[in-house]
Amino acid sequence: MDFSERVKDLAGRSKHATKHALTEEATKTSVVLPLIQTLGFDVFNLNEVVPEFVADVGLKKGEKVDFALKIDGKLAALVEVKPITMSLGSAQFSQLYRYFATTEARLAILTNGREIWFFSDVDEPNKMDKKPFFTFDLQVADDAKIADLARFQKHNFSIETILATASNLKYANAAGAYLKKQLTNPDEDFVKMVARNIYDGMLTKTVVEQLRPAIQASLDEVIRDRIQAKLNVTFRAEPVATEEQIAKPNDTEPEIVTTEDELQAFLIVRAIAARWIDLERITLRDSKTYCSVFADNNNRKPICKLYFNAKTARHVGLFDAEKVEERVQIGSLSDIYKYAARIEDAVKTYL
Template identity: 60%
Template sequence: MSDFFEQVEMIASRSKVAERQALTEEATKTSVILPFLQTLGFDVFNLDEVVPEFVADVGTKKGEKVDFAVKIDGKIAMLLEAKPATTKLGDVQFNQLFRYFSVTEARLAILTNGLEAWFFSDTDEPNKMDKKPFFKFDFQSHDRAQVEELARFQKNSFAIDAIVEAASNLKYTRAAASYLKGQLEEPEDEFVRLVGKQIHDGSVTKNVLEQLRPAIQSALDEIIRDRIQDKLSITFNGDKRPSPEPREPSSKDEASSDDGIDTTEDEIAGHMIVRAIAAKHVPIERVTIRDAKSYCAILMDDNNRKPICRLYFNSQTTRHLGIFDSEKQETKHKIEGPADLYRFADDIEKAVLAYSS
C-alpha cells in the first residue's frame, strides 16, 4: 500500500502542473489521466487493457466515442471520460458517458479533468448510470482514508460487486451526513418535531416547536463537542512518551522568561483542540504551538511558513481566532474561548490538509 500512496502523490504533483499548464483535453490526458490509469495498475499501451476513443453504436447515434474503455480479462470494467483541466466537473454534461454505460457491460464510470475524478455506478437502477457520483477523489487535496478508498479500483484487487456494494453504502452515508449537517446548522420543523416527541409531554405545537429548536440545536453542538473531546482524551492518553528529565534553567531560558510572553491555559487548551481536530489527518506531534506577544501561533511542523491558525487571546475583553486559507491569507473571527474552535473545525482541517504531505 505504501507504494500506491507514493504513486498517488506523484499524480498529485502532476495535477498541480496540469492546472497551470494543460489547456487542452489531450494535454490533460497525457499529463495526468494516463499516469492515473497506470497508477491503478493498467497498461495504457496495451489495447487489451486500455482502449482509447472507444466506439459503440448507441441507438440511432452511430460512431460516438468515449475517451477510454478499461478492460479486465477481456471485459469492459470501466468507462472513462476526460475533460480539460480548465473545465469544472460540476458544469460538465456527461450524456455520452451515461449512454455508453447502458450499452456496455461496464458497471463503473469515471469522469475526470485531471484535478478530480468522479466515480459513478448503477446503485439506483441496474445498468443505468447514477446521476450523482458515489465517490469523488481530489488529486491535490485528499487524506489517507480517501487514498485507501481509491485503492479499491486497482486492477489487481478490482472486485466490481464489492465496489458497487461500497458505492451504495457511501451514497447513503453521505446523504445522511449531509442531512444531519443541515439539521445541525438549522434544524427543520420535522426534525425538531421528531425529537420533540421524545422529550416533551403533550402536543408539539408551533410555540413549543420554537422553544425546542434552540435547545435541540445546542444539544447537537454538545454531542459533537463531547465526541471531539473523547477523541482528544484518547489521543493524549495514548501518548506514552516519557516526560523530559528536569534540568536547570539556562541563561537563555532566563532571558526568554522576561520577554513578556506568557502562554496561558486557554492557549494551551486551544492547541490541544486543534491537535484533536487534526488527529484524523496527521500525527498530532506535527501540530505545534509557538507563542508571541500579540498572538499564539498554531503551526504545522513548527514551521512559521505553515500556519494553521492564530489565537488572539491576550485581550481582557475580546478574543479572536485567525484562520488561514489556501493562499495563506488570514481571516479573523470573534470567539468566546477555546471551545469555539470546534465551530471552525472544517477550516482548520483544510489548513492541515494543505500541509499534510
C-alpha cells in the same frame, strides 16, 4: 514506488497541469493516462485500454467515450475526460450516461485531471446514477482516501466489492449530509422527532419554534462533549519523564492541564488544517509552557504552537517551510483565523 507514492506523484502532475494544461488532450496526456497506468492498466495495450471507444447508442452513431478499460477481455470501466480547467460540477457527461446503459461496464469514471468521480448503478440496474458514489481529489489526498482509491486497481478489481462499497458510501454520505444540515439548521421534521421524546403536550407550531433553539443547543453540546472526550483520550500525551526525574521525583511539580482556551484554539487550528488533511492526523500535545499541534502526532511535523500560559498575553507559533518558528500575538481566539493561510501552508508540507 508503492501505490501511495505513485498517487502522490500524480498529485504533482495534476498541480502542474492546473497551470499548463489548457485543453482536454493536454489533460489526458499529462494526468489521465498516468492515472490509468497507476491503477495497473497497460496504456499501450489495446486489450486493456481502448482510446476513443465507440458504442453506438440508438440513433446516435459514432459517438466516442475517451477510454474503455478492459480486464481479461471484458469491459470493466468507461472513462470520460474533461479539461482540468473545467469544474466537474458543471460538466456535461451525457455520453458516459448513455454508454453505461448499453455496455457491460458497471463502473464509469469522470475526471478533469484533478477530481475523479466514480459512478455505478446503485439506484437502478443498468442506469448510471446521477451522483458519484466516490470522489477523489488528486491535489488534496489523505492516506484514507488513497486506500479507498486502491480498490480500483486492476489486480484488486472486483465489481461485487465495488458495488457493495458504492451502496454503503452512498447512504453514509447521504446520512452525513442530512446530519450536517440538522446541526446547522434543524428542520421542522427533525425538531418534531426530538420534541416527541422530550415534550408531553401537543406539538403546535409555537411549541416547535420554542423548542428549536434548545434542541440545536443540545446538539452543539453533544458534539462538543464527544470532541472533548476524544481529545482527552487521544490527543493528550503524557510528558516523557527523564532518567533524572525518575530518580528524583518531584511531588510538588504542578500537573499539566490543558485549558478550555487551548482546546478551543486546537479545534480552530484543526478546522483550518482539515481542508487539506484528515482530522485524525491533526494531534495535540500539551507541555508546561505551550501546546503543540502536530501532524500524525510527530514532533517533526509541527503545524503550530499555542503559548497560552502567560498571564498577560497569548501567542501562536507559526512555522515556515523550513520549520522556522515565528511567534505572533493574538488578542482573541478568533484571531487565529487571520493566520489560516500560514497554517495551511505548514499542513501542505505533510501531504
